[in-house]
Ligand SMILES: [Fe+2]
């Protein structure tokens with residue numbers, strides 16, 4: 217009995233207008249329509265969302281956790297990208 | 312690629328755990344950690360799914376439309392819990408199909424409590440109050456589990472569980488304050504479910520072979536006996552409040568420790584049920600197996616329909 221398994225989908229939900237879609241979990245479904253219907257039943261039973269995105273998991277590409285330190289290193293020595301790096305004389309307002 | 316030895320990886324891994332840094336699916340983890348999680352999370356998933364059966368037994372016979380809607384919503388939540396958890400096992404590389412087949416072949420275990428029958432409507436009360444109550448006690452600390460996807464699934468589950476216990480207690484308290492027959496029914500359900508509920512926390516600490524390692528890995532945060540004691544301390548006054556008595560002649564409150572002391576659990580019965588000899592083991596697994604077999608044509612039809620739509624879309 218070799219049955220073709222339904223593909224895996226990642227589910228993203230916008231909880232309310234004005235906010236980003238956020239990853240909430242995954243599920244299996246035969247196609248994108250079924251994935252959206254299932255996502256509604258599984259992840260929004262208590263009005264947690266007003267919009268759903270589904271992406272087939274095989275289409276998600278991720279950075280490597282083992283190289284994370286080196287990969288994100290370039291940002292570490294650039295403190296001047298943050299406003300707190302700069303001296304502002306006393307008495308200056310609205311800056 | 313530079314050579315990193317296993318000991319160093321393991322040291323770094325434990326250091327992350329000790330610093331309360333969550334482990335995510337693609338992070339390096341010891342094989343044993345992965346295996347332990349797959350075993351625990353899939354057992355947990357199976358328990359959610361099999362757990363629908365004893366309650367499903369009463370959906371069509373709920374005493375009112377309100378009770379029926381509530382029970383239906385609760386059972387639907389349990390299906391959702393099973394799904395979150397199967398998804399979490401998949402992040403660890405477990406094959407979903409295989410995981411489910413392991414349940415059906417009897418290789419995988421699930422919570423023994425669901426191998427007891429639900430004989431009267433009062434059992435819906437006892438299950439919500441005690442079984443979901445015990446499950447909550449187990450699940451709340453799992454929200455801080457070291458494995459990210461499991462912890463996140465538990466946060467969702469715990470949010471949903473709170474109404475499960477309340478609806479059960481509401482059923483119990485209504486029956487306990489009803490006619491003498493209704494009260495008797497509630498007491499009978501409590502009598503049958505009290506001890507199996509205590510067994511839900513697993514063997515005594517001295518007998519529990521996985522506890523020490525699981526606590527070191529922060530998969531588990533409390534021992535079985537700690538959680539069981541907490542459950543007893545909370546549940547006994549609740550029973551008293553609605554005029555029901557706990558079926559344990561040895562139960563007494565220790566003023567010095569501030570805890571209840573209870574009689575000995577029948578561990579023989581526990582192991583019997585775990586080994587497959589409980590009143591409903593065979594029935595539960597058969598029902599799940601049949602559900603999968605009977606649903607096969609639906610899954611195939613959905614695949615065929617999806618394929619057809621893909622081809623049609625390409626053509627247009
Ligand atoms: Fe649940």
Ligand SMILES: [Fe+2]
Nearest residue numbers: 389443472475
């Ligand atoms: Fe529940």
